[in-house]
Amino acid sequence: AQTVTQSQPEMSVQEAETVTLSCTYDTSENNYYLFWYKQPPSRQMILVIRQEAYKQQNATENRFSVNFQKAAKSFSLKISDSQLGDTAMYFCAFMRYSGAGSYQLTFGKGTKLSVIP
Amino acid sequence: DADVTQTPRNRITKTGKRIMLECSQTKGHDRMYWYRQDPGLGLRLIYYSFDVKDINKGEISDGYSVSRQAQAKFSLSLESAIPNQTALYFCATSEGVRGGYEQYFGPGTRLTVT
Numbered sequence: 001a002q003t004v005t006q007s008q009p010e011m012s013v014q015e016a017e018t019v020t021l022s023c024t025y026d027t028s029e030n031n032y033y034l035f036w037y038k039q040p041p042s043r044q045m046i047l048v049i050r051q052e053a054y055k056q057q058n059a060t061e062n063r064f065s066v067n068f069q070k071a072a073k074s075f076s077l078k079i080s081d082s083q084l085g086d087t088a089m090y091f092c093a094f095m096r097y098s099g100a101g102s103y104q105l106t107f108g109k110g111t112k113l114s115v116i117p
Numbered sequence: 118d119a120d121v122t123q124t125p126r127n128r129i130t131k132t133g134k135r136i137m138l139e140c141s142q143t144k145g146h147d148r149m150y151w152y153r154q155d156p157g158l159g160l161r162l163i164y165y166s167f168d169v170k171d172i173n174k175g176e177i178s179d180g181y182s183v184s185r186q187a188q189a190k191f192s193l194s195l196e197s198a199i200p201n202q203t204a205l206y207f208c209a210t211s212e213g214v215r216g217g218y219e220q221y222f223g224p225g226t227r228l229t230v231t
Contacts, residue, residue: 009157033218045160045207045222091159095218103148103211103218104175107159 002027002094006108013082014116020067021077021111023092029053033095034068034075035105040088048090051075079113087115120144121223123208129229130198138193138226140208147212149191150220151175151183154205163206166191198230 003026013019025034036048051059051068058066063080079086092108121142130136140149148167152160162175164183172183180202184192195202208223 004159043205043225043227045209045225047219050219104150104162104165105152105160105209105220107161109157109159 002029002096002106004092004094004106004108006090006092006111008111009109010112010114012114012116013079015082015084017082018078018080019082019113021079021090021092021113023075023077023108025073025075025092025094027073027094027096029096034066035093035095036064036066036075036077037091037093037107038086038088039091039110040085045091049077082115084115084117086113088113121208121210121221123206123223123226125226126224127227129231131231132199134198136195136198136228138206138208138228140191140193140223142189142208142210142221142223144210144212144221145188146210146221147188148210149185150209150211151181151191151193152207152209153177154207154225160207163193195228195230198228200230202228203230204228 005024032053034051038046038048049059049061049064065078067076089110089112091110093105124139150165151163154160161177163181166172166185169185182194206226209220211220
């Protein structure tokens with residue numbers, strides 16, 4: 001079974017600064033997807049960014065980027081120029097690409113990020 | 118209008134009662150999922166369905182059942198609710214192999230069992 005670990009239960013960052021959220025995962029698969037989801041106080045789950053394991057290039061979406069280290073099974077999220085609206089729970093998630101259990105999401109326990117004015 | 122809707126948004130019920138949570142989607146996706154979120158535990162998969170005739174158990178299916186009434190509708194039932202089923206429940210959809218893999222979540226249903 002796949003496991004996803006987020007070692008930082010809570011973090012804080014000053015507005016306009018940069019913060020990095022950590023995520024490690026355990027799998028024997030070679031093909032998979034990784035995601036970061038954001039859950040603001042409204043509780044809606046919002047996709048922030050995704051990474052295909054076969055792509056070496058790190059994904060980027062505006063102020064959000066990842067550092068994907070496949071050999072180390074690490075998938076960290078960097079938020080640049082933090083904004084108050086970034087305050088939320090952030091979940092790292094793994095999706096198996098093929099075989100039994102494919103296309104199911106396995107989530108980490110989340111990191112609560114607070115952006116301080 | 119929201120693509121994935123859940124009803125009710127909030128529900129308080131008593132131990133032993135039967136309750137149904139409903140999910141509807143207008144995205145035309147084949148795949149639908151039910152997750153449960155508990156504080157400090159992230160989201161865990163309860164059941165999933167890849168089409169109307171396909172139902173599969175997830176990580177924590179005990180005490181739950183589902184019904185896929187149509188491509189657009191996927192309901193979660195608690196036959197006899199118990200307090201440790203108090204949680205936030207999410208429905209999600211995805212397009213499937215031919216279209217992609219991203220899951221789209223509904224707004225969630227907060228269920229309290231007293």
